[in-house]
Amino acid sequence: MSRYAAPGTEGALMTYQPRYDHWIGGTYVAPKQGGYFENPTPVNGQPFTEVARGTAEDVERAVDAAHEAAGAWGRTSPAERAQILNKIADRMEANLEELAVAETWENGKPIRECLAADLPLAIDHFRYFAGVIRAQEGSLSQIDEDTVAYHLHEPLGVVAQIIPWNFPLLMAVWKLAPALAAGNCVVLKPAEQTPVSIHYWMSLIADLLPPGVINIVNGFGAEAGKPLASNPRVAKIAFTGETTTGRLIMQYASENLKPVTLELGGKSPNIFFEDVSDDGDDFYDKALEGFTMFALNQGEVCTCPSRALIQRSHYRSFLDAGIERTEAIVQGHPLDTDTMVGAQASNDQLEKVLSYLDIGRQEGARVLSGGTRAELGGELEGGYYVRPTILEGGNQMRVFQEEIFGPVVSVTGFTDFDDAMEIANDTLYGLGAGVWTRNGTRAYRAGRAIQAGRVWTNCFHAYPAHAAFGGYKQSGIGRETHKMMLDHYQQTKNLLVSYSAQKLGLF
Amino acid sequence: MERVALTPEAEDLLRLLTDKHGPLMFHQSGGCCDGSSPMCYQRGEFRTGDSDVLLAELEVEGVKDPVGFWMSASQFAYWSHTHLTVDVVKGRGSGFSLDAPEGVRFLIRSRLMEE
Numbered sequence: 001m002s003r004y005a006a007p008g009t010e011g012a013l014m015t016y017q018p019r020y021d022h023w024i025g026g027t028y029v030a031p032k033q034g035g036y037f038e039n040p041t042p043v044n045g046q047p048f049t050e051v052a053r054g055t056a057e058d059v060e061r062a063v064d065a066a067h068e069a070a071g072a073w074g075r076t077s078p079a080e081r082a083q084i085l086n087k088i089a090d091r092m093e094a095n096l097e098e099l100a101v102a103e104t105w106e107n108g109k110p111i112r113e114c115l116a117a118d119l120p121l122a123i124d125h126f127r128y129f130a131g132v133i134r135a136q137e138g139s140l141s142q143i144d145e146d147t148v149a150y151h152l153h154e155p156l157g158v159v160a161q162i163i164p165w166n167f168p169l170l171m172a173v174w175k176l177a178p179a180l181a182a183g184n185c186v187v188l189k190p191a192e193q194t195p196v197s198i199h200y201w202m203s204l205i206a207d208l209l210p211p212g213v214i215n216i217v218n219g220f221g222a223e224a225g226k227p228l229a230s231n232p233r234v235a236k237i238a239f240t241g242e243t244t245t246g247r248l249i250m251q252y253a254s255e256n257l258k259p260v261t262l263e264l265g266g267k268s269p270n271i272f273f274e275d276v277s278d279d280g281d282d283f284y285d286k287a288l289e290g291f292t293m294f295a296l297n298q299g300e301v302c303t304c305p306s307r308a309l310i311q312r313s314h315y316r317s318f319l320d321a322g323i324e325r326t327e328a329i330v331q332g333h334p335l336d337t338d339t340m341v342g343a344q345a346s347n348d349q350l351e352k353v354l355s356y357l358d359i360g361r362q363e364g365a366r367v368l369s370g371g372t373r374a375e376l377g378g379e380l381e382g383g384y385y386v387r388p389t390i391l392e393g394g395n396q397m398r399v400f401q402e403e404i405f406g407p408v409v410s411v412t413g414f415t416d417f418d419d420a421m422e423i424a425n426d427t428l429y430g431l432g433a434g435v436w437t438r439n440g441t442r443a444y445r446a447g448r449a450i451q452a453g454r455v456w457t458n459c460f461h462a463y464p465a466h467a468a469f470g471g472y473k474q475s476g477i478g479r480e481t482h483k484m485m486l487d488h489y490q491q492t493k494n495l496l497v498s499y500s501a502q503k504l505g506l507f
Numbered sequence: 508m509e510r511v512a513l514t515p516e517a518e519d520l521l522r523l524l525t526d527k528h529g530p531l532m533f534h535q536s537g538g539c540c541d542g543s544s545p546m547c548y549q550r551g552e553f554r555t556g557d558s559d560v561l562l563a564e565l566e567v568e569g570v571k572d573p574v575g576f577w578m579s580a581s582q583f584a585y586w587s588h589t590h591l592t593v594d595v596v597k598g599r600g601s602g603f604s605l606d607a608p609e610g611v612r613f614l615i616r617s618r619l620m621e622e
Contacts, residue, residue: 193601223608243582264539265538
């Protein structure tokens with residue numbers, strides 16, 4: 001085991017500034033109204049920096065700066081933009097450990113996930129979009145011998161992006177990389193729970209981008225998010241969060257006739273057919289890891305496999321093995337490289353998870369493991385820790401229907417294929433799902449029958465740039481990752497050109 | 508049949524927010540991140556429609572207008588067997604709810620509805 005030093009302490013790889021203003025037009029700008037808010041680390045609940053409390057005036061300045069930059073940035077060649085994205089990726093790779101420490105301290109997630117997943121994925125995302133923008137081509141259609149329709153891609157201009165707190169850097173990069181590749185300028189609002197790791201990232205890469213291409217405005221949703229989402233001078237709003245705010249953003253966007261992309265969460269089923277237990281081989285071991293994936297990132301993942309559906313014929317043995325695997329999880333200091341589960345990202349998040357453990361018990365769910373706050377003591381006193389928890393019950397219980405966003409899985413059994421599909425689809429959401437079986441035909445049929453945007457088949461929680469991610473049903477609108485994401489950040493320009501000298505003869 | 512109640516702390520916060528922002532409403536969220544939180548807005552800020560259910564018009568002493576508590580009908584189908592109590596905890600939710608800048612967050616505590 002090794003332990004990274006906390007930011008700002010002896011031997012630390014990185015240090016946060018005591019205060020962060022808004023990043024607007026390539027420089028730091030103090031909030032017009034002069035307000036700041038404290039930013040605590042979930043590791044021990046103590047504030048470590050303060051952050052600008054943005055308001056509508058600050059948002060306007062950022063939109064101004066983005067518009068000033070948008071013309072020139074939109075005219076850069078794909079090759080130039082790709083080169084910049086690749087340089088950003090290189091700079092991140094050279095500072096991967098520093099970024100990991102920054103992310104863990106702000107979010108509470110175990111640093112091994114930052115080192116192995118969040119940051120390598122973010123780096124690859126920039127490289128992927130550097131590649132696809134070079135390879136993207138428009139099209140032309142020959143309407144008749146003398147008439148040609150050219151289809152060209154153009155950037156939208158200035159876009160607004162509102163980032164969640166569960167993967168502060170990776171979720172920002174999911175939105176930034178395609179937007180920048182497509183030639184847009186961005187006004188980005190980080191979540192108020194995790195407002196500064198993106199500023200540390202910006203400190204590493206600021207020299208690579210022209211001023212105004214990325215602007216970061218901090219603040220609360222009601223004070224800074226609303227003026228951004230309702231701004232008539234942004235061409236599009238991208239949001240990751242929950243359903244009520246998603247609806248409100250659509251409402252604001254409708255007032256300005258602007259498009260939105262929304263990613264609003266899920267309640268992902270993870271289905272284990274009986275043949276998983278046919279052998280105690282590597283695949284069985286992998287499936288048990290797949291079951292335990294509910295604890296990844298403390299369950300603060302939109303696609304957390306928070307409903308485990310296990311076929312009755314192997315229910316008890318598979319669940320017992322799943323409990324054993326879950327109880328082997330190492331929970332501890334998020335900066336320890338051995339730690340698998342760290343802290344929930346905020347106190348209100350901790351309270352919400354505990355409130356679900358309460359209603360789960362009241363509804364009759366059995367607690368098979370965990371079920372309480374983890375009081376880790378010592379230097380972690382005051383941090384927001386929950387023990388990985390396995391509940392057993394039925395799909396109508398609220399713990400099976402709502403995204404708890406904690407390290408909590410709700411387990412139930414199913415009899416056959418049709419029963420599994422019925423339970424899997426009995427949810428308001430449709431973001432992710434998992435299917436585990438040794439039978440390829442069953443896997444395919446299940447994958448097609450489940451109403452979700454991504455069905456992990458004999459795997460879970462993989463997020464490659466080259467695969468589309470997004471929701472069915474109430475899980476949102478649009479996709480993230482994959483080159484199709486460029487469509488969400490581009491206009492189609494059609495030049496309909498006649499090369500004929502002959503009039504139509506109508507007038 | 509009462510479906511929604513307020514703790515004294517929630518009533519205090521509603522009085523404070525009413526002083527600052529005027530008449531208020533709740534819309535119960537679902538989904539990820541800050542999902543499952545009751546979002547508090549100026550009344551009418553969030554447009555409700557036929558897809559929503561009004562669970563309660565909450566009376567708060569010292570607040571002139573009742574505070575409507577809304578939820579989408581599809582979500583209510585999964586929540587209707589539980590009674591909701593709006594409480595307040597320290598924290599910093601995102602979303603556009605008016606409580607977050609105060610350093611606190613409305614939180615739902617639930618119990619089974621009595622027959």
